[in-house]
Amino acid sequence: xxxxxxxxxxxxxxxxxxxxxxxxxxxxxxxxxxxxxxxxxxxxxxxxxxxxxxxxxxxxxxxxxxxxxxxxxxxxxxxxxxxxxxxxxxxxxxxxxxxxxxxxxxxxxxxxxxxxxxxxxxxxxxxxxxxxxxxxxxxxxxxxxxxxxxxxxxxxxxxxxxxxxxxxxxxxxxxxx
Ligand code: 5GP
Ligand code: ZN
Numbered sequence: 001x002x003x004x005x006x007x008x009x010x011x012x013x014x015x016x017x018x019x020x021x022x023x024x025x026x027x028x029x030x031x032x033x034x035x036x037x038x039x040x041x042x043x044x045x046x047x048x049x050x051x052x053x054x055x056x057x058x059x060x061x062x063x064x065x066x067x068x069x070x071x072x073x074x075x076x077x078x079x080x081x082x083x084x085x086x087x088x089x090x091x092x093x094x095x096x097x098x099x100x101x102x103x104x105x106x107x108x109x110x111x112x113x114x115x116x117x118x119x120x121x122x123x124x125x126x127x128x129x130x131x132x133x134x135x136x137x138x139x140x141x142x143x144x145x146x147x148x149x150x151x152x153x154x155x156x157x158x159x160x161x162x163x164x165x166x167x168x169x170x171x172x173x174x175x176x177x
Contacts, residue, residue, distance in 0.1 A: 004046055004095075004096070004097050005095055005097070006042050006046075006095055006097035006099065007046050007097060009026070009028065009042075010026060010042070010044045016028035016029070016031075017029040019039060019068065019071075019072075020041070020064065020067075020068055022064070023044075024043060024044055024045070024057060024060070025041060025042065025043055025044060025060070025061060025064055026041075026042060026044060027039055027040065027041045027042075027064065027068050028040060030101070034103055035078075035103050035104055035105060035106065035109065036076060036104065036106070037072045037073075037075075037076045037078065037102075037103075037104040038101065038102070038103050038104070039068060039072060039101075039102045040099045040100065040101055040102075041061065041064055041065050041068060041099065041100045041102065042097060042098065042099040042100075043057070043061065043098055046097055047097070047098045048096050048097065048098060049087040049088060049093070049098050050085060050087060050098050050100075051087065052098060053098060056145075059145065061100070065083060065100050065102060068102055069081050069083065069102045069104075072102060072104050073104050076104055077106075078104030078105055078106055079105060079106060079107055080104075080105045081102055081103055081104045081105055082101070082102075082103040082105065082114060083100060083101065083102055083103075084100070084101035084103065085099070085100045085101065
């Protein structure tokens with residue numbers, strides 16, 4: 001997607017204040033920060049929403065979000081932070097290239113609201129709670145990815161005739177005279 005603004009940032013065609021980069025993701029400061037240090041983490045590949053991010057990359061992305069959030073809050077002496085992610089136009093996603101917002105929060109903020117600043121509890125949604133659960137059902141557990149164990153070390157082949165050579169006492173007694 002050539003006219004995607006975030007793809008242009010990835011390619012270096014438009015500037016951004018980059019704070020993180022690896023082979024698959026970059027992080028940079030939001031050009032219209034809602035709070036000091038407001039940052040975005042995006043995949044380098046043009047993927048529209050987080051549902052398009054590869055299953056084996058999404059965990060990595062969240063690790064980056066955690067690391068960047070920790071660094072930013074410490075560097076800027078923030079007292080907390082919000083993580084946000086809009087998916088789809090209807091959800092307010094203005095840039096159709098998947099991204100996660102990290103917004104540090106300060107004691108000096110005008111208000112200390114989280115989601116309630118944007119979303120009010122809905123009576124209709126509340127009435128629908130039981131029905132909503134029925135529709136969603138329970139979701140199968142996501143398998144924990146265990147790290148691949150190191151391959152076993154090749155066994156050193158023992159030469160039976162040289163066995164004694166590894167034992168100092170035997171070596172000594174053998175050459176003692
Ligand atoms: P969304 O509403 O899609 O979740 O958020 C898009 C974010 O991207 C907004 O917070 C907006 O300020 C930021 N943004 C849009 N264009 C640019 C840009 O060219 N550079 C940077 N650094 N941020 C941008
Ligand atoms: Zn893009």
